[in-house]
Amino acid sequence: MNLLSLLNQTSLTVAGLMSGTSLDGIDVAIVRIDGCGVDAKVQLLHFESFPYDDELREKLKQMCSIEHSDVALLCGMNFAIAEKFADAVVQTAAAANMRVDEIDLISSHGQTVWHIPVADETNPFLPKSTLQIGDLSVIAKRTGVTVVGDFRTADMAAGGQGAPLAPYGDFIMFRDEAKGRILQNIGGIGNCTAIPAQGTGTATDAGNLIAFDTGPGNMIMDQVVYELSEGKLSYDADGAWAARGQVNTELLEEMLAHPYFAQLPPKTTGRELFGKTYTATWLKAALERGLAHEDIVATATAFTAHSIARSYQDFIFPQYDMAEVIVSGGGARNRTLLSMLQELLPEQAILTSDELGISGDAKEAILFALLGNDFIHGVPNNLPSATGADCPTIMGKLALP
Incomplete structure (x- = not known):
């Protein structure tokens, strides 16, 4: 489809691409989107996930570390990961029994390398900025x-x-007339979107939601498991290792004293604060405290769990009544984590997005399909209430095949 035809379509088949801070792999959601903006209707046609192998995952961790990254690796990985993204789209189309040329648009988040949400006032060369790699032209040329x-x-x-960008899709897919809902994604980083009950009117209002990064999601857990298992495990399946341990409350309180948690929203974080260096320390x-391995994983x-619950208590519950917490991302499969959340939040029902008919694994890839769709239609697709932007704006850049 040429660009002019694409711009004139009201219904598009879009492949959303997501690779998150957990560095698990590449998620591809092929969706059909009718309309645009907050009233868009989205249907998931097919979803596939492509795990990174251990070597690539460790290279990405290296690249996301000031101590170990280098410009040659960064330059090369920008193209190398784009090849992986393109191949993932091709494989997903095949699994869906589609031709690649039946996809109207690919919308890619890219792989975050570094994120500076607040400018370093002592260094004029470190303004507020962000870097995602996975060159768009490579994806376009490889897929057509x-x-x-x-x-x-x-x-x-x-x-x-x-960031966070997830609230836009959360509002489209999960708003409810009668219930206040918190959408909690637990990938490498945790991020939440609090959507108050919308009432029975026909108007939809995304301007009154609260959204921010709650702090680490799976990032610290996964790195701890990797280190304690000497590289044999990359995550704690079902939270089984943590379930065998006891939480060290003294160490937990020290962790929760991190200054990030006291910052007011909007706020975002990533591997810069809670990555490999933080976890190693x-x-x-x-x-050194002599904790057993299972107690370390439990803590x-x-x-x-506690950073998520305290974030709600500090910044959401004083403003809105919330009936449900809907969890997605890799953390939704950690039974011990969900059990801890339910214990900390006895007045809210803890659900997974799968229970509401929307794949928690596919949710963020669907979100980026929605963002790409709005870019093509010329519709602002950020939420200033979530990101702190001065005004609504159209996010995205275009690469032609």
């Missing part, structure tokens, strides 16, 4: 499909933090 991506920079240029302290899991 128009590509939209690199969304976060436009929000930052408009005064925002470039914390793990060393836990081992890391409790850190995620």
